[in-house]
Amino acid sequence: MRQAVDILRFQTSGRGLMEITGAVVQWVDEQAMTEGLLTLFCRHTSASLLIQENAAPEVRADLEAFFERIAPEDPALYRHDDEGPDDMPSHIRAALTQVQLSVPLIGGALALGAWQGVYLFEHRTRAHRREIACVLQGG
Amino acid sequence: MRQAVDILRFQTSGRGLMEITGAVVQWVDEQAMTEGLLTLFCRHTSASLLIQENAAPEVRADLEAFFERIAPEDPALYRHDDEGPDDMPSHIRAALTQVQLSVPLIGGALALGAWQGVYLFEHRTRAHRREIACVLQGG
Amino acid sequence: MRQAVDILRFQTSGRGLMEITGAVVQWVDEQAMTEGLLTLFCRHTSASLLIQENAAPEVRADLEAFFERIAPEDPALYRHDDEGPDDMPSHIRAALTQVQLSVPLIGGALALGAWQGVYLFEHRTRAHRREIACVLQGG
Numbered sequence: 065m066r067q068a069v070d071i072l073r074f075q076t077s078g079r080g081l082m083e084i085t086g087a088v089v090q091w092v093d094e095q096a097m098t099e100g101l102l103t104l105f106c107r108h109t110s111a112s113l114l115i116q117e118n119a120a121p122e123v124r125a126d127l128e129a130f131f132e133r134i135a136p137e138d139p140a141l142y143r144h145d146d147e148g149p150d151d152m153p154s155h156i157r158a159a160l161t162q163v164q165l166s167v168p169l170i171g172g173a174l175a176l177g178a179w180q181g182v183y184l185f186e187h188r189t190r191a192h193r194r195e196i197a198c199v200l201q202g203g
Numbered sequence: 204m205r206q207a208v209d210i211l212r213f214q215t216s217g218r219g220l221m222e223i224t225g226a227v228v229q230w231v232d233e234q235a236m237t238e239g240l241l242t243l244f245c246r247h248t249s250a251s252l253l254i255q256e257n258a259a260p261e262v263r264a265d266l267e268a269f270f271e272r273i274a275p276e277d278p279a280l281y282r283h284d285d286e287g288p289d290d291m292p293s294h295i296r297a298a299l300t301q302v303q304l305s306v307p308l309i310g311g312a313l314a315l316g317a318w319q320g321v322y323l324f325e326h327r328t329r330a331h332r333r334e335i336a337c338v339l340q341g342g
Numbered sequence: 343m344r345q346a347v348d349i350l351r352f353q354t355s356g357r358g359l360m361e362i363t364g365a366v367v368q369w370v371d372e373q374a375m376t377e378g379l380l381t382l383f384c385r386h387t388s389a390s391l392l393i394q395e396n397a398a399p400e401v402r403a404d405l406e407a408f409f410e411r412i413a414p415e416d417p418a419l420y421r422h423d424d425e426g427p428d429d430m431p432s433h434i435r436a437a438l439t440q441v442q443l444s445v446p447l448i449g450g451a452l453a454l455g456a457w458q459g460v461y462l463f464e465h466r467t468r469a470h471r472r473e474i475a476c477v478l479q480g481g
Contacts, residue, residue, distance in 0.1 A: 177246030
C-alpha cells in the first residue's frame with residue numbers, strides 16, 4: 065500500500081452547492097491506484113462537503129431552502145455575527161453536513177453510485193477561495 | 204498493511220433504520236485483520252448510514268419522528284418530486300446523516316461502543332435494494 | 343505504510359463542546375508520521391465529534407442553542423426517556439453531528455484550517471467519561 069496527499073483549491077461563487085466530482089476524479093486518476101480509500105477534508109468552518117444527487121438541479125435549490133428554514137439569517141437567534149448575518153448560520157450548516165468525507169476506490173474507480181456527485185457546499189453569501197485536503201491510500 | 208474491498212447488498216423494507224452490524228462484523232472477520240480502519244459507503248442519495256443506540260427500539264421510532272418533523276412530506280416545501288413526495292425529504296435526511304462512516308478495528312474487533320450498532324437508514328417509503336461499498340485497510 | 347491505534351479518554355463537564363485538539367495533536371505527534379490519515383471514533387450514542395470554529399466562544403453557545411431549538415427536551419416529543427429528558431435529544435444530536443471524523447496528516451501536521459478545532463460534543467446534561475478510538479495510518 066502507498067499513499068498520495070494534496071491540497072485542491074476551488075473558487076466558489078457564493079452560497080450553494082458546487083459540484084467538484086470532476087476535479088476529484090481527475091486527481092484520483094493521476095495517482096494510478098486500483099483499490100483504496102479517498103478522503104477529502106474541507107479546511108473551513110463555513111463551507112462543507114456533501115454527497116448529493118447530481119441529476120435534478122431542483123434538489124440543490126430545495127436543499128438550500130431547507131437550510132435557510134432551519135438555520136435562518138435571523139440576528140435575533142445568534143450572538144456570533146463577527147462576519148455578518150451569514151456567519152453563524154454558516155457554522156451550523158457546516159456542523160450538520162460535515163467537513164470530511166471518504167469514498168472507496170474499487171476496480172480503479174470511486175465507488176460513487178449512479179446518481180451521486182461530490183459537492184463543495186459554500187455557506188457564506190459571498191464567493192470564497194476554499195481548500196480541500198486529499199489523501200488517497202491504497203495500491 | 205493490506206486491504207480488502209467489497210460491495211455488500213441489503214434489501215430494506217421501506218422507511219426506517221435497519222441494523223446491519225451483524226453482516227458488517229462478519230465481513231470484517233472474514234478479512235482476518237487485527238488493527239485497521241473499516242469504511243462503509245452507501246451508494247445512494249435516499250438512504251444513509253448511521254451509528255445509533257442498539258438497545259431500545261423506541262430510539263428508532265423517535266428518530267424517525269424527528270426527521271418527519273424537520274423534513275416533512277409536504278409538497279408545498281419542495282420543487283423536486285420526480286419520484287413522489289418522499290423524494291426530496293429523502294435527500295435531506297441523507298444530507299443530515301451522511302452516506303459514509305468509518306470504524307477503527309482494534310484488537311481484532313470493531314471499536315463500537317457497548318450500545319452502538321451500525322444502521323442502514325432507508326428514507327424512501329417503499330423497500331429498496333441498497334449497495335454499501337466496504338474498504339478495510341490494516342493488518 | 344504503518345499504523346497506530348489507541349483509545350483516548352476524556353472527562354466532560356456536562357452538555358457542550360469541549361475542545362480536544364491539543365490531546366489529539368499530541369497523540370498524533372507521538373506516532374512520528376509525516377503523511378497519513380487520522381480517524382477518531384466516539385464510542386457513545388449521546389456524545390459526538392465535531393470540527394468547529396476555535397476562536398469565538400459565542401459560536402459554541404449559538405450551536406448549543408440551535409440544537410436545543412431543533413431537538414428540545416420536551417417529553418411530549420419522545421417515547422424513549424430511559425435515562426431522563428436529555429436521553430433522546432442526545433441521540434438526535436449525535437445522529438446530526440456524527441461520531442466519526444477523519445483528518446489528513448500532511449507535512450507532519452494535521453491539515454486543520456486556521457480556524458478549525460476538534461471538539462468532543464457532550465449531549466448529556468451531566469458530566470461523563472468518554473472514550474475516543476483513534477487510528478493513524480501513514481508513514
